[in-house]
Amino acid sequence: MAYLEFDFESAYLQGNTQISVILPDKxxxxxxxxxxxxxxxxxxxxxxxxTFGDHSDWIRKSRIELFACERDLVVxxxxxxNANYANWENFSIGYNMYxxxxxxxxxxxxxxxxxxxxREDNFVAGLSMGGRGTCVYAFNRPELFAGAxxxxxAPRDVAWDKAQNPGFFKRTQGSIDNRGGxxxxxxxxxxxxxxxxEAVEKGVDLPKLYFAxxxxxxxxxxxxxxxxxxxxxxxxxxFEEIPGYKHEWRFWDLTIEKALDYFGI
Numbered sequence: 001m002a003y004l005e006f007d008f009e010s011a012y013l014q015g016n017t018q019i020s021v022i023l024p025d026k027x028x029x030x031x032x033x034x035x036x037x038x039x040x041x042x043x044x045x046x047x048x049x050x051t052f053g054d055h056s057d058w059i060r061k062s063r064i065e066l067f068a069c070e071r072d073l074v075v076x077x078x079x080x081x082n083a084n085y086a087n088w089e090n091f092s093i094g095y096n097m098y099x100x101x102x103x104x105x106x107x108x109x110x111x112x113x114x115x116x117x118x119r120e121d122n123f124v125a126g127l128s129m130g131g132r133g134t135c136v137y138a139f140n141r142p143e144l145f146a147g148a149x150x151x152x153x154a155p156r157d158v159a160w161d162k163a164q165n166p167g168f169f170k171r172t173q174g175s176i177d178n179r180g181g182x183x184x185x186x187x188x189x190x191x192x193x194x195x196x197x198e199a200v201e202k203g204v205d206l207p208k209l210y211f212a213x214x215x216x217x218x219x220x221x222x223x224x225x226x227x228x229x230x231x232x233x234x235x236x237x238x239f240e241e242i243p244g245y246k247h248e249w250r251f252w253d254l255t256i257e258k259a260l261d262y263f264g265i
Contacts, residue, residue: 001025001065001068001069002022002023002024002025004021004023005020005021005056006018006019006021008108010104011104013094013096014093017078017079018054018079019055019077019078019105020055020056020058020059020075020077021074021076021109021113022068022074022075023074024042024069024072024074025069040114041117041121042072042074042114042115042121043071043072043116043121043122043123044073044076044115044121045074045123045124045125045260046076046101046122046124046137047075047077047124047130048077048078048080048085048124048125048129048130048133048134049126049127049129050127050129050130051128051129053129053130055079056077058075058077058256059077061252061253062249062253062256063257064256067256067257071260071265073260074113076105076109078100078105080097080129080130080133083095083097084097084129084133084136084175084190085097085098085132086098086136086175086178086190088178090178098136098189102137102141102144119143119146121146122144122146123147123207123265124137124138124145124147124148124207125149125150125151125256126149126150126153127151127153128151128152128153128247129153130151130153131150131151131152131154132153132156134148134149134150135153135154135155135192136189136190138206138209139155139195139196139199140189140195142205142206143205146207146263147207147208147259147262148207148209148210149212149255149256150209150210150211151212151213151251151252151255152212152213152214152247153213153223154211154213154219154222154223154225155192155196156172156192156193156222156226157226158172158182158185158193161222164222165222193226193229196233200233206236208263209235209238210238210258210259211223211227211237211239212240212241212242212251212255212258212259213240214241214242214243214251215241215242215245216245217245217247217251219247220241223241227239240255242255
């Protein structure tokens with residue numbers, strides 16, 4: 001595969017940022033002119049990192065390049081700080097990650113790289129915080145993605161978290177404050193529990209959904225809570241719970257391949 005790191009100044013993040021991109025490589029049986037001039041548009045996976053990570057995480061810690069090579073798949077990996085893939089208008093001079101993804105990153109990739117815009121060729125996935133970001137992007141803009149893989153994450157029931165997992169809720173409190181209070185947060189695009197409920201109730205054509213969590217992961221109870229809710233609302237989705245795995249790269253390396261297989265890429 002061809003791999004590049006791309007640096008540019010983002011209008012929505014208010015400064016320089018980086019993305020990593022994996023591109024299909026030329027087969028030795030094909031001439032450069034034939035390959036690079038073919039005009040072919042490839043399927044793309046938008047792949048999100050977790051808390052404390054950046055655009056290089058998946059490249060350094062998983063076999064995503066191998067999986068992409070086997071599937072002739074473009075993979076786009078942005079950096080998103082610890083922003084939960086949301087807008088933070090009041091952070092410094094502004095860091096609007098949600099708007100950046102849709103209004104800047106996607107047009108950049110579609111415009112400058114051989115990537116298909118078709119919904120059936122676009123997939124989004126992420127681990128932990130990136131799994132939450134995947135929910136935010138896929139549930140709010142389902143018309144853009146054919147599949148979404150949420151690894152070691154799930155939509156969160158804020159009231160349940162506050163009662164059952166106060167440590168996790170402390171982080172959510174930052175997002176609540178950022179949105180302007182609990183009521184505003186619950187009504188916002190970040191409250192994917194509500195967004196998904198409304199989408200199912202309206203019969204929205206959601207992406208093909210894959211959820212996975214290790215049974216030894218500290219986030220597993222919240223995963224199970226959402227899984228039960230998914231049954232109640234008749235959400236069509238695949239859930240995988242794998243024993244012997246914690247919040248770790250061995251698990252994410254395993255399940256991203258499972259997700260790609262599940263999507264039929």
